[in-house]
Amino acid sequence: MTGLALAAALVFSSADAHLAYETARELSENHSPRDAGTLRCRLAAQYLYDRINANGPDAKIDKFTAAAPNGSKHFYNIESRYVSHPGNDWIVLMSHYDTKPGVPSQGANDGASTSGLLVALCGAVNAQRPDSINVLFLWTDGEESIVAYGPDDGFWGSRHAAQALKEEKLKISAAVCLDMLGDKNLNITITRNSAIRLKREFAAAARDIGLQDILKAGKDAVKDDHVAFAECGFDAIDLIDFEYGSAPGLNDYWHTPEDTIDKISENSLLKSGRIAMAFLDRANRKAKKRKEK
Numbered sequence: 492m493t494g495l496a497l498a499a500a501l502v503f504s505s506a507d508a509h510l511a512y513e514t515a516r517e518l519s520e521n522h523s524p525r526d527a528g529t530l531r532c533r534l535a536a537q538y539l540y541d542r543i544n545a546n547g548p549d550a551k552i553d554k555f556t557a558a559a560p561n562g563s564k565h566f567y568n569i570e571s572r573y574v575s576h577p578g579n580d581w582i583v584l585m586s587h588y589d590t591k592p593g594v595p596s597q598g599a600n601d602g603a604s605t606s607g608l609l610v611a612l613c614g615a616v617n618a619q620r621p622d623s624i625n626v627l628f629l630w631t632d633g634e635e636s637i638v639a640y641g642p643d644d645g646f647w648g649s650r651h652a653a654q655a656l657k658e659e660k661l662k663i664s665a666a667v668c669l670d671m672l673g674d675k676n677l678n679i680t681i682t683r684n685s686a687i688r689l690k691r692e693f694a695a696a697a698r699d700i701g702l703q704d705i706l707k708a709g710k711d712a713v714k715d716d717h718v719a720f721a722e723c724g725f726d727a728i729d730l731i732d733f734e735y736g737s738a739p740g741l742n743d744y745w746h747t748p749e750d751t752i753d754k755i756s757e758n759s760l761l762k763s764g765r766i767a768m769a770f771l772d773r774a775n776r777k778a779k780k781r782k783e784k
């Protein structure tokens with residue numbers, strides 16, 4: 492008899508999905524727009540920090556300053572670490588929480604949905620305590636560009652965090668970016684510029700729980716926070732629903748005032764959360780198996 496047979500699978504419940512939705516709703520309704528470098532963005536970071544702490548271990552706000560096209564700005568990443576054992580490999584789960592500068596929007600799907608999801612995933616992981624993986628939950632600031640993506644525009648939070656984790660020599664086996672995963676009509680794509688090994692693991696994880704139909708291999712490379720981790724040498728993957736619009740195939744709510752909480756559903760957050768959790772569960776089981784050999 493091995494411990495494997497006795498280990499319960501990690502689950503993401505409907506109560507977790509409710510917490511994800513309520514967090515996304517409050518972020519959308521009370522803290523928007525949340526453009527990087529604004530007071531409202533700082534207040535959004537504080538709100539998330541309090542939410543995380545109410546449902547998991549103490550988070551940390553990492554304030555840093557960086558150059559932007561319209562001058563130097565303060566940014567606020569938030570992170571919370573679940574440690575099963577210091578020697579175990581790390582999985583980074585990330586979501587940006589800022590909104591697109593200059594667009595009067597709640598950023599309900601683009602930013603708030605997955606930030607709420609990450610709060611709930613953090614709470615669920617800490618409650619269920621997987622024994623063979625460590626998980627770093629990261630809410631990034633400044634994902635959105637002000638003018639156009641470039642070395643000094645966009646992805647400030649992920650570049651800052653990836654560099655710091657590389658310097659810390661943290662053993663990261665996967666960096667997973669979750670973006671725009673609350674759409675009522677959920678179609679998740681795995682972007683082309685994701686690590687092949689992780690694409691396979693996510694496809695298998697979705698199959699494990701019967702949700703393979705909502706997860707597709709995307710044809711396009713997408714610039715998102717995972718790129719900063721890939722550039723630092725980590726295996727990285729991006730899950731995004733880039734069909735967020737008024738009709739199937741359109742993305743016309745994205746970066747517009749139409750990106751509001753009424754377009755988001757708790758049921759979609761439940762599905763997205765279950766897929767992320769199934770991925771963590773596979774990683775935990777595989778790591779445990781390796782240790783037992």
Ligand SMILES: [Zn+2]
Nearest residue numbers: 591601635746
């Ligand atoms: Zn965006």
